[in-house]
Amino acid sequence: MGTSSGSTLAKDLARSLSGIAEKAGSFIRDRETIYELSLHDKVTLETRKTKDVLNIHGSLSYISKKTCRSAAMTEIFFADPDKRQSSILRAAGEYLEDHLARGGKLLVMDKLMGLHKDHSHHCRTIVTPDYARLLVMWDRLIFDLPSEREGKDPEQIQIMIPEWAEYARKRGLPEVAILVDAANRITFALGSDYFGEVKKGHLRMSMYQEKLDLKAGKGGGLGVHAGGKVIKVAGRDAGKLEEKGALFFGLSGTGKTTLSVHHFWLDGAKGEKVIIRQDDFFVLAEDARAFGTEDNAYIKTEGLQAEDQPLLYAGATSRNAVLENVYIDPGTLAPDFFRYDHPYVPGGRCFNGRGIVVRNELDFTDDRIDLDQVDMIFFITRRETVIPPVMRLDTKQAAATFMLGESILTSAADPTKAGDSVLEVGTNPFIVGSKGEEGNIFFEILKKNPGIQCFLFNTGGFGGKAIDVSSERLDAPGAMERLSEYLSGKPHGDKGKKITRKLLDGSQPEFKISQVRYELSENGRRSRSRSDLVEIYEKIGSGELSASDFTLVRVDHLAGLKISIQDSAAFIREIARGTIEWKKEDYWGYEVPVSVPGVDIARFDEKRFYTDEEIIGLKDRIRGERVAWLSSFDDLDPEIRDVFD
Numbered sequence: 001m002g003t004s005s006g007s008t009l010a011k012d013l014a015r016s017l018s019g020i021a022e023k024a025g026s027f028i029r030d031r032e033t034i035y036e037l038s039l040h041d042k043v044t045l046e047t048r049k050t051k052d053v054l055n056i057h058g059s060l061s062y063i064s065k066k067t068c069r070s071a072a073m074t075e076i077f078f079a080d081p082d083k084r085q086s087s088i089l090r091a092a093g094e095y096l097e098d099h100l101a102r103g104g105k106l107l108v109m110d111k112l113m114g115l116h117k118d119h120s121h122h123c124r125t126i127v128t129p130d131y132a133r134l135l136v137m138w139d140r141l142i143f144d145l146p147s148e149r150e151g152k153d154p155e156q157i158q159i160m161i162p163e164w165a166e167y168a169r170k171r172g173l174p175e176v177a178i179l180v181d182a183a184n185r186i187t188f189a190l191g192s193d194y195f196g197e198v199k200k201g202h203l204r205m206s207m208y209q210e211k212l213d214l215k216a217g218k219g220g221g222l223g224v225h226a227g228g229k230v231i232k233v234a235g236r237d238a239g240k241l242e243e244k245g246a247l248f249f250g251l252s253g254t255g256k257t258t259l260s261v262h263h264f265w266l267d268g269a270k271g272e273k274v275i276i277r278q279d280d281f282f283v284l285a286e287d288a289r290a291f292g293t294e295d296n297a298y299i300k301t302e303g304l305q306a307e308d309q310p311l312l313y314a315g316a317t318s319r320n321a322v323l324e325n326v327y328i329d330p331g332t333l334a335p336d337f338f339r340y341d342h343p344y345v346p347g348g349r350c351f352n353g354r355g356i357v358v359r360n361e362l363d364f365t366d367d368r369i370d371l372d373q374v375d376m377i378f379f380i381t382r383r384e385t386v387i388p389p390v391m392r393l394d395t396k397q398a399a400a401t402f403m404l405g406e407s408i409l410t411s412a413a414d415p416t417k418a419g420d421s422v423l424e425v426g427t428n429p430f431i432v433g434s435k436g437e438e439g440n441i442f443f444e445i446l447k448k449n450p451g452i453q454c455f456l457f458n459t460g461g462f463g464g465k466a467i468d469v470s471s472e473r474l475d476a477p478g479a480m481e482r483l484s485e486y487l488s489g490k491p492h493g494d495k496g497k498k499i500t501r502k503l504l505d506g507s508q509p510e511f512k513i514s515q516v517r518y519e520l521s522e523n524g525r526r527s528r529s530r531s532d533l534v535e536i537y538e539k540i541g542s543g544e545l546s547a548s549d550f551t552l553v554r555v556d557h558l559a560g561l562k563i564s565i566q567d568s569a570a571f572i573r574e575i576a577r578g579t580i581e582w583k584k585e586d587y588w589g590y591e592v593p594v595s596v597p598g599v600d601i602a603r604f605d606e607k608r609f610y611t612d613e614e615i616i617g618l619k620d621r622i623r624g625e626r627v628a629w630l631s632s633f634d635d636l637d638p639e640i641r642d643v644f645d
Contacts, residue, residue, distance in 0.1 A: 398446055
């Protein structure tokens with residue numbers, strides 16, 4: 001196990017529990033036994049009312065009560081838990097000791113994260129017996145231990161007690177708690193049965209150790225939340241084939257996985273092709289090599305269809321896939337990637353269906369997961385207004401973009417915040433330690449490897465707009481009811497409707513209403529945030545304010561014209577070939593394309609959609625967000641922090 005310092009409570013508990021279980025013969029390690037247990041997963045069968053968990057394709061399809069990571073309940077400490085954390089850890093230890101004393105069993109599985117001898121990690125997961133599915137998914141996701149590591153102590157341990165809540169309630173403890181001892185590489189995940197806690201828990205601990213090794217001069221690297229592939233293209237040099245390693249950074253829902261596994265319609269007749277290496281995390285080394293972590297891919301399945309994502313669809317409908325929280329038709333047992341019914345989610349709909357797909361079943365893969373050289377880095381965002389579909393970045397701009405990790409929220413979260421910006425350093429919610437330091441390390445890697453080209457990709461839309469549609473006094477009939485429905489999160493009936501809008505160049509394309517929002521106006525001042533609207537609504541209800549003093553304004557948010565997968569694939573293909581002509585953009589200082597073979601770049605001319613005043617206003621708003629975010633990191637290199645000043 002990892003080197004410890006200070007308190008070793010979490011480590012000692014893990015060792016003690018393992019010792020008790022080993023002595024009593026209470027560990028179940030046999031893979032076939034664990035698989036058989038998972039076929040009769042209680043949560044899945046009680047919900048679906050079927051005899052086992054297999055779907056029409058013969059693949060495993062589970063349901064969990066928790067359908068996303070418990071990020072707000074995740075606490076990281078460095079060997080020294082505080083008093084409250086210590087009490088939770090000790091209670092978890094007592095729960096498991098009592099379970100073992102009563103003859104209970106524990107399921108255990110050791111696996112290997114990564115294949116490179118200097119960047120692989122021996123990981124152990126221990127799970128209570130009713131949740132064998134977590135280990136089956138874990139088994140399918142990453143690698144088996146090589147024979148020389150069998151029987152040795154693991155480098156990190158994660159202990160899962162999904163049924164924790166009832167025990168915790170009786171003792172006044174949190175019903176969900178994810179406690180991470182980063183120094184000793186021990187995680188206790190209590191009260192969650194979501195597989196993402198297993199996957200990300202081990203990644204979090206491994207990536208932190210890689211960073212410690214890098215800082216200590218012992219190799220290591222920077223853990224990056226990115227997919228990766230090799231792109232083999234015929235360059236400008238008389239069609240000579242060149243291989244280029246590419247990394248794709250992106251938050252969930254931006255298209256990271258889609259682009260990581262897409263074939264880009266390369267010309268196979270000329271020998272052009274892609275080689276898919278990894279869907280998720282890499283270790284980026286100082287010499288620009290990148291080392292993969294997982295054997296297979298853990299994908300989002302929302303809206304998955306063969307026409308748009310043929311490789312992922314084939315993988316998700318394979319007999320060897322494992323699905324989680326994907327709707328299964330009770331009559332046909334067929335998965336439906338466009339239906340989201342789920343009994344354990346508020347509102348009854350889960351938009352985080354997942355699937356583990358077997359990488360070597362996908363076209364365009366080989367037997368490797370590493371990149372010998374990273375030549376291109378693509379940061380993927382989703383915006384809807386004035387962010388072009390592709391920009392080429394210099395080193396400082398790339399480091400700042402890494403720090404921003406920007407995108408927008410979707411309506412699957414809080415409808416009143418749909419379209420608002422979200423920022424996540426490195427698009428990586430699993431960073432342990434200083435995030436500013438993370439950006440500085442990335443910056444140093446880029447400076448040491450000037451041949452790496454970096455790009456910012458927008459996979460959302462272009463030319464979107466918020467339009468005031470109507471206004472009425474808040475004391476008008478039905479106005480308070482409309483505001484109440486909006487605050488309750490009820491979707492507006494016009495959401496998704498398409499309307500025609502005349503642009504400044506005279507064209508009249510269709511735009512989709514992505515969200516209908518309501519705002520309150522009082523003496524020319526607009527209140528937009530949910531908290532402000534709720535406060536006003538409640539004060540009107542209590543008589544502290546009068547509805548007659550406010551105007552209810554309906555605002556329709558029009559999504560930008562869609563930047564398609566065909567557009568993004570063409571940009572990447574031609575970047576790799578070196579055929580794009582670039583020019584410097586005046587406001588940001590980025591380079592933007594003048595011409596791209598096979599793409600009508602004029603479609604994304606901002607002057608088609610906005611007046612000069614609107615363009616500056618939209619860019620100033622984005623710039624303000626970026627400057628404020630970068631300024632919040634005291635230890636960030638000033639060259640990165642001041643890039644937009």
